Amino acid sequence: MSDNQNNSSGVGLVVRGLRKSFGGQEVLKGIDIAVKPGEIFVIMGPSGSGKSVLLKHLIGLEEPDAGEIFINGEPLTTPEIAAKYRMALVFQSGALLNSLTVGENVGLYLTEHRLKPADEIKKIVEEKLADVGLKDAVNKMPNELSGGMKKRAAIARALVIEPQLILYDEPTSELDPVSAVVIGDEILDLNHRIHVTSLVVSHDRDLAFGIADRIAVIIDGEIVTVGTPDEVKNFNDPRVKGFLNADFKRDK
Amino acid sequence: MFENIGEIILLFWRTLLALPQAWRQRDKVFDQFFEIGNASLLMVCVLSFFIGAVISLQTGPILVERSLASAVGGVVGIAIAKELAPVMMAILIAGRIGSAMAAEIGSMRVYQEIDALRTMNINPIHYLVLPRILAIAVALPMLVVFSVLVGWFGGAMVADMNHRMEIPFRVFFANLRDIVELKDVANGVFKSFCFAIIIGVVSCHQGLVTIGGPRGIGRSVTKAVVNSIVLIVIFDYILTRFLLK
Numbered sequence: 001m002s003d004n005q006n007n008s009s010g011v012g013l014v015v016r017g018l019r020k021s022f023g024g025q026e027v028l029k030g031i032d033i034a035v036k037p038g039e040i041f042v043i044m045g046p047s048g049s050g051k052s053v054l055l056k057h058l059i060g061l062e063e064p065d066a067g068e069i070f071i072n073g074e075p076l077t078t079p080e081i082a083a084k085y086r087m088a089l090v091f092q093s094g095a096l097l098n099s100l101t102v103g104e105n106v107g108l109y110l111t112e113h114r115l116k117p118a119d120e121i122k123k124i125v126e127e128k129l130a131d132v133g134l135k136d137a138v139n140k141m142p143n144e145l146s147g148g149m150k151k152r153a154a155i156a157r158a159l160v161i162e163p164q165l166i167l168y169d170e171p172t173s174e175l176d177p178v179s180a181v182v183i184g185d186e187i188l189d190l191n192h193r194i195h196v197t198s199l200v201v202s203h204d205r206d207l208a209f210g211i212a213d214r215i216a217v218i219i220d221g222e223i224v225t226v227g228t229p230d231e232v233k234n235f236n237d238p239r240v241k242g243f244l245n246a247d248f249k250r251d252k
Numbered sequence: 253m254f255e256n257i258g259e260i261i262l263l264f265w266r267t268l269l270a271l272p273q274a275w276r277q278r279d280k281v282f283d284q285f286f287e288i289g290n291a292s293l294l295m296v297c298v299l300s301f302f303i304g305a306v307i308s309l310q311t312g313p314i315l316v317e318r319s320l321a322s323a324v325g326g327v328v329g330i331a332i333a334k335e336l337a338p339v340m341m342a343i344l345i346a347g348r349i350g351s352a353m354a355a356e357i358g359s360m361r362v363y364q365e366i367d368a369l370r371t372m373n374i375n376p377i378h379y380l381v382l383p384r385i386l387a388i389a390v391a392l393p394m395l396v397v398f399s400v401l402v403g404w405f406g407g408a409m410v411a412d413m414n415h416r417m418e419i420p421f422r423v424f425f426a427n428l429r430d431i432v433e434l435k436d437v438a439n440g441v442f443k444s445f446c447f448a449i450i451i452g453v454v455s456c457h458q459g460l461v462t463i464g465g466p467r468g469i470g471r472s473v474t475k476a477v478v479n480s481i482v483l484i485v486i487f488d489y490i491l492t493r494f495l496l497k
């Protein structure tokens with residue numbers, strides 16, 4: 001196989017002019033982003049702004065109406081190019097296969113592609129589950145897990161692929177603050193350990209400012225601003241300020 | 253209802269192209285196969301017995317009155333082997349297994365499990381569709397053979413015990429063997445093989461195109477069963493016409 005199979009460092013990602021409509025409703029209105037190899041890039045935006053749709057385009061689950069996606073400089077147009085790079089998406093809902101145990105879910109990629117012998121797969125699965133704090137859940141069924149545990153299992157399943165690019169869709173929604181920090185630390189740790197490129201979609205402000213190298217804010221299908229956490233915090237746009245500083249109206 | 257016939261044929265074609273993967277997926281084929289057997293064996297038994305019984309009850313006395321008692325075994329035997337067992341079992345399996353296929357794949361679709369498979373480069377046709385279609389294509393013909401035997405037995409029981417016929421068990425089967433040939437049974441089994449493919453492809457397709465939440469899954473299940481049954485009945489005529497030569 002090509003050398004990037006063994007190369008654990010992340011790949012760069014460039015999106016140019018990405019547009020997508022669903023039945024007349026324009027969800028993505030020309031998205032431009034450039035994620036550097038090994039970077040943690042966080043996309044923030046309100047609910048319904050098109051974040052999940054954008055991630056689906058990046059991993060090839062949706063066809064864009066217009067625009068281009070480049071992985072490591074190569075246009076992501078054919079399945080062959082897509083298959084050259086290992087990418088993983090951690091779904092917002094986890095999307096574990098309900099008919100399989102957690103362990104089988106995590107090992108699915110390896111078993112289906114016959115990449116490793118069974119005992120080795122078992123070891124890898126246990127290791128990845130331990131990484132996300134789910135050591136005891138190997139033989140549980142997904143419907144026996146809480147929302148947060150499902151999400152962590154989904155992260156373990158993504159790690160098994162040894163991805164060069166991980167896309168996280170709301171990794172900390174449904175998590176209590178402590179688990180959210182654990183997941184955030186895990187994302188940081190992976191980034192340092194294997195230099196994977198991480199693209200995180202979230203509306204969790206603490207997570208975004210805690211882990212991001214750079215942040216983009218997407219509102220109504222458009223990127224409003226991109227920059228370091230400090231740049232974004234100080235960006236002068238009422239919509240961005242409104243989103244980042246949203247607070248309850250309780251009298252001080 | 254047939255707006256998707258092109259897509260269904262395409263899915264069938266893709267499944268054929270996936271056939272070389274069959275050996276790799278053998279564990280899943282066996283799982284599905286045993287699930288079909290488990291879910292339907294008892295029902296097949298009861299249904300077939302009573303179909304045989306009632307067809308014997310309906311035709312037997314009329315033939316006996318006209319001194320054609322020796323034809324009862326043959327008539328019942330042919331009716332069950334060539335028509336009733338394959339069609340009734342196919343309808344039963346469409347309701348029992350086709351619905352389960354559409355529901356299972358439909359919920360995987362709705363809850364993004366199929367998307368998750370695709371992000372792992374796992375082809376849903378290899379992983380989900382092929383094992384189900386192979387399993388049903390083997391299981392249904394076997395169930396039909398079983399159904400034919402049970403149906404004959406039911407017919408013979410009624411012919412023996414009903415006071416308007418009183419045809420001894422052995423005589424019924426001797427008459428049956430005079431008229432029914434192996435090729436008549438093979439004919440019915442072949443039809444059931446075709447019906448199995450129809451049920452499998454229609455139900456898997458319906459599952460894969462499910463949209464919406466639980467309601468969408470419900471709609472898919474209903475459509476899978478109804479469309480399968482309509483196609484079974486239509487193809488029954490076409491295949492019979494073609495096999496009658």
Ligand SMILES: Nc1ncnc2c1ncn2[C@@H]1O[C@H](COP(=O)(O)OP(=O)(O)OP(=O)(O)O)[C@@H](O)[C@H]1O
Nearest residue numbers: 022027045046047048049050051052053054092203
């Ligand atoms: N398959 C689809 N068909 C039609 N409309 C869709 C589809 N997928 C998404 N949409 C629409 O696109 C818009 C953006 O959806 P998306 O799921 O990307 O939001 P999001 O930013 O991820 O929100 P959240 O933070 O709540 O997850 C929504 O208005 C949604 O209704």
Ligand SMILES: [Mg+2]
Nearest residue numbers: 051052092169
């Ligand atoms: Mg979303």
